Amino acid sequence: MNPSSRFFYHSARIVLGAVFIYASLDKQCNPWAFAQAVYNYQVLPDALINLTALILPWLELILGFCLILERWMMGASSLVAILMTIFMGLIMFNLARGLDINCGCFSTSPEEGPMDKLTLARDGLFLCLALGLAALTLYKKNGYDKNQIDIV
Amino acid sequence: MPSVVLRQNLMKALQEAGFILLLAVAAGLAVNLIRPDSIPFVQDWSAESRMAEDGGNSLAISLPEAEALFRENKAVFLDARDKALFDEGHIKGAKSLPWYEVDDHFQQVVPGLDRQTPVITYCDGESCNLSHELALFLKNMGFAEARVLVNGWTVWTENNLPIETPDK
Numbered sequence: 001m002n003p004s005s006r007f008f009y010h011s012a013r014i015v016l017g018a019v020f021i022y023a024s025l026d027k028q029c030n031p032w033a034f035a036q037a038v039y040n041y042q043v044l045p046d047a048l049i050n051l052t053a054l055i056l057p058w059l060e061l062i063l064g065f066c067l068i069l070e071r072w073m074m075g076a077s078s079l080v081a082i083l084m085t086i087f088m089g090l091i092m093f094n095l096a097r098g099l100d101i102n103c104g105c106f107s108t109s110p111e112e113g114p115m116d117k118l119t120l121a122r123d124g125l126f127l128c129l130a131l132g133l134a135a136l137t138l139y140k141k142n143g144y145d146k147n148q149i150d151i152v
Numbered sequence: 153m154p155s156v157v158l159r160q161n162l163m164k165a166l167q168e169a170g171f172i173l174l175l176a177v178a179a180g181l182a183v184n185l186i187r188p189d190s191i192p193f194v195q196d197w198s199a200e201s202r203m204a205e206d207g208g209n210s211l212a213i214s215l216p217e218a219e220a221l222f223r224e225n226k227a228v229f230l231d232a233r234d235k236a237l238f239d240e241g242h243i244k245g246a247k248s249l250p251w252y253e254v255d256d257h258f259q260q261v262v263p264g265l266d267r268q269t270p271v272i273t274y275c276d277g278e279s280c281n282l283s284h285e286l287a288l289f290l291k292n293m294g295f296a297e298a299r300v301l302v303n304g305w306t307v308w309t310e311n312n313l314p315i316e317t318p319d320k
Contacts, residue, residue, distance in 0.1 A: 031184065031187075031189065031190070031191050032189065032191050035191055036281060039197055039281070040281055042277075046194070046196065046197040047194050049195075049197055050191050050192060050193055050195055051180075051193055051194070053191070054180040054181060054183075054184050054191070054193070055177050055180035055181070056176075056180075057180070058175075058176040058177075058179040058180040059172070059173065059176035059180075062172055062175055062176050062179070063172065066172065072168040072171070072172060074161060074164050074165035074168050075164075075165050075166070075167065075168020075169035075170075075171065075172050076168065076169075076172060077165075078165045078168075079169045079172060079173075101281075102252075114234065138158065138161050138162070138165070
């Protein structure tokens with residue numbers, strides 16, 4: 001991995017790790033409010049709303065620590081990229097539908113305000129970081145350093 | 153065509169992701185069992201259920217009831233949606249009290265209201281929660297007759313009831 005790729009790899013994993021840990025905290029503390037936020041997205045059946053509200057914050061927390069501590073990086077970076085893609089899709093879907101709802105991304109409080117194009121831009125940036133990190137993680141580990149060339 | 157190494161890496165990513173997911177499921181469910189403010193794993197999210205108060209009474213008001221109060225001028229309608237949506241069109245005579253900015257607008261809207269007057273909050277969409285949150289907030293502020301017209305803007309306009317728009 002060249003120095004600039006290495007810089008991106010470490011920067012991206014630390015930034016995304018911190019973001020995921022921070023994003024999980026308020027949801028952990030307010031499961032009921034987060035369940036409301038999940039419900040407001042109107043994409044899940046009733047049976048999955050509370051389960052999602054209970055499990056997703058833990059998933060974000062564990063992924064955040066995996067990235068910061070550089071553990072299980074292949075699985076963690078892939079999951080972060082998948083999650084960010086889903087989050088982006090949901091935000092775009094609801095903006096297109098004109099739903100006036102709280103993002104619930106970092107806070108369950110209504111003071112966070114409804115999601116808007118800035119929310120989309122912010123998550124777009126995180127998605128780019130996540131996709132780059134996942135690609136680099138697989139690239140870094142697939143033998144490039146041993147001068148192997150893979151045709152993908 | 154993916155190389156053998158990449159295929160191995162993807163398999164490893166899948167295994168690690170599965171393990172992380174299992175860990176998150178176990179932690180999420182286990183912690184919910186022991187925390188004091190736990191929530192049920194599965195619950196009813198229907199409009200009737202969401203509008204139920206602790207005593208079993210419903211905050212929801214039916215359209216005919218709301219319309220009757222409107223015709224008799226006996227209720228105040230509060231629009232919980234964003235101000236921009238209110239400006240595009242709202243129930244005739246309604247006041248704007250966006251839930252997301254309730255702290256900013258509360259002092260402008262509420263002082264003129266009698267706390268015994270029925271207050272009907274509304275937003276748009278069957279699952280819109282803004283009006284429900286606003287009604288609960290108003291109840292806490294002493295408005296005993298705060299009610300919610302579920303999916304208010306849509307049902308009101310679908311029944312051709314009086315509205316105000318910028319060109320009307």
